[in-house]
Amino acid sequence: MTIREEIINNLQVGLSELDFVNKTFVWSARSITKADLPAIDIRDSEDDIEDANQSHRHNLKVEITLILEEEDIRQKALSFGKQILQKIKELDEELKIGEYVELLSTDMEIGQENGVFAIVNIELVVVYTTLKWEI
Numbered sequence: 001m002t003i004r005e006e007i008i009n010n011l012q013v014g015l016s017e018l019d020f021v022n023k024t025f026v027w028s029a030r031s032i033t034k035a036d037l038p039a040i041d042i043r044d045s046e047d048d049i050e051d052a053n054q055s056h057r058h059n060l061k062v063e064i065t066l067i068l069e070e071e072d073i074r075q076k077a078l079s080f081g082k083q084i085l086q087k088i089k090e091l092d093e094e095l096k097i098g099e100y101v102e103l104l105s106t107d108m109e110i111g112q113e114n115g116v117f118a119i120v121n122i123e124l125v126v127v128y129t130t131l132k133w134e135i
Contacts, residue, residue, distance in 0.1 A: 010097055038066060040065065056131070
């Protein structure tokens with residue numbers, strides 16, 4: 001398993017332990033249905049790499065999307081988003097997800113399509129080092 005795969009796996013396993021999560025996906029290839037909710041989809045979308053002599057320093061962008069449909073949608077979205085951030089902090093302290101984890105942004109959308117739903121997006125950068133030509 002590569003370091004990148006280990007980072008994503010640790011996030012998937014850790015976030016699936018949250019009480020409110022029904023399903024946790026990595027790059028979900030199918031549409032997430034109401035039966036899956038609340039669901040988290042994790043995507044490692046971009047890796048900026050810096051050459052450092054015999055190694056590469058990676059700045060891996062990780063997008064975590066929470067999709068839910070609940071009563072009191074705004075309060076639940078805020079509460080669940082906070083719990084996700086707390087879990088990431090715990091995982092980083094326990095497992096050292098990378099050399100450094102930086103929170104880039106959070107945002108929330110609330111909409112209506114066959115019911116009220118919310119999407120919470122969290123963007124992180126996980127910094128780690130590998131030998132040259134490894135991920």
